[in-house]
Amino acid sequence: xxxxxxxxxxxxxxxxxxxxxxxxxxxxxxxxxxxxxxxxxxxxxxxxxxxxxxxxxxxxxxxxxxxxxxxxxxxxxxxxxxxxxxxxxxxxxxxxxxxxxxxxxxxxxxxxxxxxxxxxxxxxxxxxxxxxxxxxxxxxxxxxxxxxxxxxxxxxxxxxxxxxxxxxxxxxxxxxxxxxxxxxxxxxxxxxxxxxxxxxxxxxxxxxxxxxxxxxxxxxxxxxxxxxxxxxxxxxxxxxxxxxxxxxxxxxxxxxxxxxxxxxxxxxxxxxxxxxxxxxxxxxxxxxxxxxxxxxxxxxxxxxxxxxx
Amino acid sequence: xxxxxxxxxxxxxxxxxxxxxxxxxxxxxxxxxxxxxxxxxxxxxxxxxxxxxxxxxxxxxxxxxxxxxxxxxxxxxxxxxxxxxxxxxxxxxxxxxxxxxxxxxxxxxxxxxxxxxxxxxxxxxxxxxxxxxxxxxxxxxxxxxxxxxxxxxxxxxxxxxxxxxxxxxxxxxxxxxxxxxxxxxxxxxxxxxxxxxxxxxxxxxxxxxxxxxxxxxxxxxxxxxxxxxxxxxxxxxxxxxxxxxxxxxxxxxxxxxxxxxxxxxxxxxxxxxxxxxxxxxxxxxxxxxxxxxxxxxxxxxxxxxxxxxxxxxxxxxxxxxxxxxxxxxxxxxxxxxxxxxxxxxxxxxxxxxxxxxxxxxxxxxxxxxxxxxxxxxxxxxxxxxxxxxxxxxxxxxxxxxxxxxxxxxxxxxxxxxxxxxxxxxxxxxxxxxxxxxxxxxxxxxxxxxxxxxxxxxxxxxxxxxxxxxxxxxxxxxxxxxxxxxxxxxxxxxxxxxxxxxxxxxxxxxxxxxxxxxxxxxxxxxxxxxxxxxxxxxxxxxxxxxxxxxx
Numbered sequence: 047x048x049x050x051x052x053x054x055x056x057x058x059x060x061x062x063x064x065x066x067x068x069x070x071x072x073x074x075x076x077x078x079x080x081x082x083x084x085x086x087x088x089x090x091x092x093x094x095x096x097x098x099x100x101x102x103x104x105x106x107x108x109x110x111x112x113x114x115x116x117x118x119x120x121x122x123x124x125x126x127x128x129x130x131x132x133x134x135x136x137x138x139x140x141x142x143x144x145x146x147x148x149x150x151x152x153x154x155x156x157x158x159x160x161x162x163x164x165x166x167x168x169x170x171x172x173x174x175x176x177x178x179x180x181x182x183x184x185x186x187x188x189x190x191x192x193x194x195x196x197x198x199x200x201x202x203x204x205x206x207x208x209x210x211x212x213x214x215x216x217x218x219x220x221x222x223x224x225x226x227x228x229x230x231x232x233x234x235x236x237x238x239x240x241x242x243x244x245x246x247x248x249x250x251x252x253x254x255x256x257x258x259x260x261x262x263x264x265x266x267x268x269x270x271x272x273x274x275x276x277x278x279x280x281x282x283x284x285x286x287x288x289x290x291x292x293x294x295x296x297x298x299x300x301x302x303x304x305x306x307x308x309x310x311x312x313x314x315x316x317x318x319x320x321x322x323x324x325x326x327x328x329x330x331x332x333x334x335x336x337x338x339x340x341x342x343x344x345x346x347x348x349x350x351x352x353x354x355x
Numbered sequence: 356x357x358x359x360x361x362x363x364x365x366x367x368x369x370x371x372x373x374x375x376x377x378x379x380x381x382x383x384x385x386x387x388x389x390x391x392x393x394x395x396x397x398x399x400x401x402x403x404x405x406x407x408x409x410x411x412x413x414x415x416x417x418x419x420x421x422x423x424x425x426x427x428x429x430x431x432x433x434x435x436x437x438x439x440x441x442x443x444x445x446x447x448x449x450x451x452x453x454x455x456x457x458x459x460x461x462x463x464x465x466x467x468x469x470x471x472x473x474x475x476x477x478x479x480x481x482x483x484x485x486x487x488x489x490x491x492x493x494x495x496x497x498x499x500x501x502x503x504x505x506x507x508x509x510x511x512x513x514x515x516x517x518x519x520x521x522x523x524x525x526x527x528x529x530x531x532x533x534x535x536x537x538x539x540x541x542x543x544x545x546x547x548x549x550x551x552x553x554x555x556x557x558x559x560x561x562x563x564x565x566x567x568x569x570x571x572x573x574x575x576x577x578x579x580x581x582x583x584x585x586x587x588x589x590x591x592x593x594x595x596x597x598x599x600x601x602x603x604x605x606x607x608x609x610x611x612x613x614x615x616x617x618x619x620x621x622x623x624x625x626x627x628x629x630x631x632x633x634x635x636x637x638x639x640x641x642x643x644x645x646x647x648x649x650x651x652x653x654x655x656x657x658x659x660x661x662x663x664x665x666x667x668x669x670x671x672x673x674x675x676x677x678x679x680x681x682x683x684x685x686x687x688x689x690x691x692x693x694x695x696x697x698x699x700x701x702x703x704x705x706x707x708x709x710x711x712x713x714x715x716x717x718x719x720x721x722x723x724x725x726x727x728x729x730x731x732x733x734x735x736x737x738x739x740x741x742x743x744x745x746x747x748x749x750x751x752x753x754x755x756x757x758x759x760x761x762x763x764x765x766x767x768x769x770x771x772x773x774x775x776x777x778x779x780x781x782x783x784x785x786x787x788x789x790x791x792x793x794x795x796x797x798x799x800x801x802x803x804x805x806x807x808x809x810x811x812x813x814x815x816x817x818x819x820x821x822x823x824x825x826x827x828x829x830x831x832x833x834x835x836x837x838x839x840x841x842x843x844x845x846x847x848x849x850x851x852x853x854x855x856x857x858x859x860x861x862x863x864x865x866x867x868x869x870x871x872x873x874x875x876x877x878x879x880x881x882x883x884x885x886x887x888x889x890x891x892x893x894x895x896x897x898x899x900x901x902x903x904x905x
Contacts, residue, residue: 078786082411083488085789086807088823091491094505098486123555127401128409130559130577138578194610202614209614211604212580296607301580305607314786 054338058331065327066320070112073319074105080125080314099125101316112320121324122317126310132321136303140325143295143302146218147288150225155280157226158233159269165234166241167264177234184231190293193224197297210299221298225291229283236279240272274345281337285330392599392904394885395621397606402575402582406558407543408480408487413896419540420895421584421601423568426454426473426522429538429898431889432706433809438538439468439567439591440522449529449847454522460591462546463566470516476545478509489541492807495533497525529846532810539808539894569596569900580605584899597887597903616880623885626878628690638883642692644876646701646806646893648814651675651766651870652792652827653799661744662798666827670738672867673722675799677731678769681724685873688765689758692878696724696871700814700860703892704806708849714811718857723864724871728772735773746775752791752800755782762801762872792826800826801872806893811856812841813893818868829868834859 079096081087087095096102100111115122121132158181165177197220201209208217244250245268253263290304303322310318342348398414407423410416420429426443430436442455460468480487481502493499497513513525526533536542546565553563561575561582569590575582584601587593604621606612612624616639626634634640653666653675665671681695694702697715705714739745749770753763760782767778783791792800804824806813816822819838820830837859845851863869881888884905889898 076786077784077790081488084786085804086824087488087491089793090504094483094503095486095488098484126403127559127577128404128406129555129557130404135578138576197611197614202618205618209618209620210606210611211620297611299580299604299606299608299611301578312784 051339054335058328058335061331062324062327066113066116066324067109069320069323070109071105073316074108076311076314078314080316082126082313116324121321124310124318125315126313126318132317135306135318136321136325139290139301139303139306142212142300143290143304144288146221146225146294146300146302147284147290149218149222150287151229151280151284153222154226154229155233155276155283158230159237159273159276161230161234162237163241163264163269165238166245166268167260169242169245174238177238181231181234181238184227184234187227189224189228189291190297192227193221193294193297196220196224210297212298212300217298217300221294221300224294224297225287229287232279232283233276236276237272240275241268244268244271274341277337277340277344281333282330285326285333289326289329390904392597393602394598394600394623394902394904395602395604396623397604397612397615397621397625399605399607399625401578401580401605404558405561405564405572405575407476407540407545408485409558410540411488416540416895417897418572418582418584418603419543421568421897421899422564422566422570422572422587423540423543424460424590425539425543426456426537427534428900429535429809429889429891429894433535433704433891433893435534435538437592439544440537443534449531450526452524452526452533454524456520456522457591458520460567461589462549463571463587463589464546464549465589466546466548466565467519468544468567469519470522471519472544472546473522473542474514474516475547475550476543477514478512479545479550480541481512482509487541489807492536492539492541495526495528495530497527528843531841531846531849531852532808532812535808535810535894569593570598570601592900596900598899601899601902613880622882624880626691626880628878631690631692631878634878634880637880639880641879641881642876643879643890643896644694644701644703644874644892645896646704646809646813647803647875648696648699648701649762649801649803649872649875650696650699651799651872652797652802653870654795654797654826655828655830656795657798659798661742662747662749664742665738665744665747666799668738668742669867670734670741672870674731674735674738674773675770676723676867676870677725677727677734678773679766679870679872680726680728680769681872682726684762684765688761689873692876694874694876696874698724698860698864699818699869699871700811700856701806701874701892704809704814705811708853714857714860717853718860718864720861720864723867732773735776739775744775746777748777748779750779750781750798752781752783752788752797754785754788754801756785759801766801766872793823795826795828797826802826803875809891809893811860812838815856815859815863816842818863827869829863829866831862831866831868834862834866834868837862 079092081092081095093102100108124130124132124135127135161177161180165174168174197209200206201220207220211217250263250267253267290302292304292308295302295304306318307322310322400414402414402418403412404410404415405418407419410419424438426440427435427438439456439460440454441457444453456470462468479485481490481493481499483503483505490503498507498511501507502509502512515523517523549565550557556563558564560577561572566587569587570584571587573583573585581604586596586599590596606615606624609625609627609630613630615621616624653672655663655666657663657666685693685695698718700714702713702715706712707717751763751767753759763780763782767780770776770778791797792802804814804817815838818825818829819835837855841852841855845855886905887901887903889901890896
């Protein structure tokens with residue numbers, strides 16, 4: 047196990063290094079400069095300002111300077127937020143995104159499991175159809191449409207929740223709901239399919255024959271077995287949700303990281319692009335590693351080992 | 356893991372979630388103000404910095420303009436109102452300005468605002484190490500250009516403190532709009548002690564900054580989406596400031612802004628063109644113009660020789676302009692409150708010093724911006740005959756935003772009504788459009804220019820033959836002469852200078868040197884009980900010093 051972990055962590059850093067390198071050179075292929083007032087500066091003014099930021103140096107040298115900086119623990123300073131440290135920007139922007147992502151994951155997965163289980167148990171009844179329709183809607187309706195509807199009806203018309211902003215728990219509810227729809231739908235469909243299989247398997251028949259209660263069967267035998275493959279689904283879902291949704295964050299004026307990434311690309315904010323890319327990659331790698339470890343713990347059939355591959 | 360427990364936890368968590376939510380919405384007070392002298396305003400983008408030398412955007416420019424103050428403060432209609440300077444003496448043929456500073460001006464940390472703060476602030480901005488993107492505005496102040504280019508020491512800048520309250524500025528040549536520049540945030544003083552104290556963190560949060568203006572900023576962490584401007588009791592003219600607090604919230608989606616406005620949480624919001632349709636008659640509806648003109652440039656140095664010839668032909672240029680129905684375009688295509696251009700210089704920017712008439716009315720050339728398809732077709736035919744061409748294919752370069760795409764499609768449609776003219780659209784990202792424009796790699800391009808300060812020269816200097824941003828290579832000796840006179844010989848003569856600028860604009864329009872299309876504006880809903888907001892079309896847009904809630 048330990049050997050396996052060490053190996054995985056080594057690969058994690060290797061992956062991050064490759065991602066950082068590829069991103070760096072791709073990023074330098076983008077046209078334009080990070081100057082915000084580019085339209086009004088003459089060529090010589092631009093050159094002298096860029097020289098101050100070391101952007102006049104050859105790209106390979108800039109690359110080594112940047113990588114050197116990372117080893118010293120610095121992600122550099124942002125251009126769009128002048129002089130703001132990228133690590134600080136990511137740190138403070140990440141909190142709200144992670145909170146929303148975490149809440150949405152919890153709400154989505156829990157409700158999704160319930161909905162999926164109902165669908166499977168009451169297969170081909172009205173309850174199943176309603177559950178199916180709900181999960182199809184959850185996937186078909188984009189989160190921003192849901193966000194706008196939630197904001198208009200629950201926020202403005204009914205006044206149940208704050209319309210937008212970020213100053214307390216109540217402000218997180220509408221964005222959480224908007225984000226939860228898609229994991230909810232995915233979980234529900236996944237659980238239903240899986241449980242339908244499980245429910246028709248021999249050991250369930252045996253349990254029925256032994257006269258176990260219906261709840262007992264579903265809860266102890268069917269649901270538990272169906273949950274194992276869910277772990278593979280949750281890893282990437284968590285990564286997707288926690289890295290922030292630009293659209294939902296904009297609609298609810300949440301100071302999250304979602305838009306930061308997109309905007310930094312649009313304005314050639316090199317240090318921010320790099321910082322956020324590395325951070326996202328690290329998060330995804332970690333979650334995948336975690337998924338594999340959890341898998342090994344809950345499913346005895348899967349054994350993690352350093353050798354054998 | 357016990358599923359039963361998990362289920363219970365979820366139910367409890369869900370219930371408390373709803374409960375907390377209900378509490379939250381009850382607690383938040385509706386704050387439309389009601390003589391409380393508090394207002395809730397919105398911004399459409401984050402505040403990127405509070406460093407005077409580094410500000411490049413409207414959000415920080417507005418924040419700095421209301422929390423700090425220079426020698427003057429720009430008032431209504433771009434007028435010059437008192438700031439830190441108590442008296443000003445102009446001598447040496449307009450090349451020396453001697454400012455006497457008021458002694459009761461203080462920084463929010465208790466320090467006195469002295470002439471040394473101006474010297475320090477200015478030197479910091481022109482210092483190449485600071486990499487300020489607005490240092491070019493200092494051009495004309497003695498040695499500024501050489502300092503910016505790293506050829507002279509910062510200390511040689513034409514600004515000197517004589518004691519604490521006397522400031523002497525030396526110029527290379529008279530600058531007619533120099534006093535206006537003094538109201539621009541880049542010329543505000545900076546407190547050396549505070550800049551050094553915070554080092555690279557200076558201006559990155561509301562606490563790592565010091566204020567000498569009507570308001571102080573609080574609650575800005577450097578990356579959050581809300582902050583406050585609270586009345587600055589140390590401000591020298593604090594008795595004129597009636598507002599206790601201005602709350603700012605960044606709202607990037609117009610629909611969110613509208614919902615916040617309708618729920619009473621904010622008192623001002625910007626509208627999208629779709630929303631404008633529904634709120635045009637609302638009593639809170641307000642259109643705010645900016646000094647920003649969108650115009651078409653025609654490349655007279657086009658690598659396609661036929662096109663270069665065509666763009667040098669005045670009849671063809673005029674035909675291209677006459678074929679655009681600007682009214683229809685602005686009202687049905689854009690529909691966001693933007694206005695039809697009356698010329699290249701934007702309206703609401705500057706007024707005739709004698710008659711008070713808007714510059715665009717003084718310099719109006721009808722043929723330069725009117726719509727007349729019959730005439731356009733006739734002129735185009737004649738022009739084509741003159742250059743000996745049967746058909747033309749023009750690429751129209753423009754940004755790739757939704758708005759720019761709609762714009763180029765509209766223009767394409769109108770131009771293709773001229774027989775023998777084929778237009779293809781080329782929508783690219785802003786930065787690409789910019790680099791292709793400056794390198795001359797285009798046939799026609801939809802460009803935009805925003806004035807830095809409220810003087811027509813901020814527009815007009817662009818199309819002199821030697822200007823780098825004269826992308827279409829418009830060349831007119833008469834135009835060059837008028838602009839040169841306005842910036843040189845007539846700089847101290849207000850009337851003659853005004854006439855020079857009017858003549859320059861008329862020359863440009865009579866030549867159809869560029870094809871102005873529209874002037875950008877933003878539609879707002881602003882509660883009618885907010886009074887005294889001063890709005891200018893260029894420079895720092897908002898001045899809240901005299902604002903109050905009725």
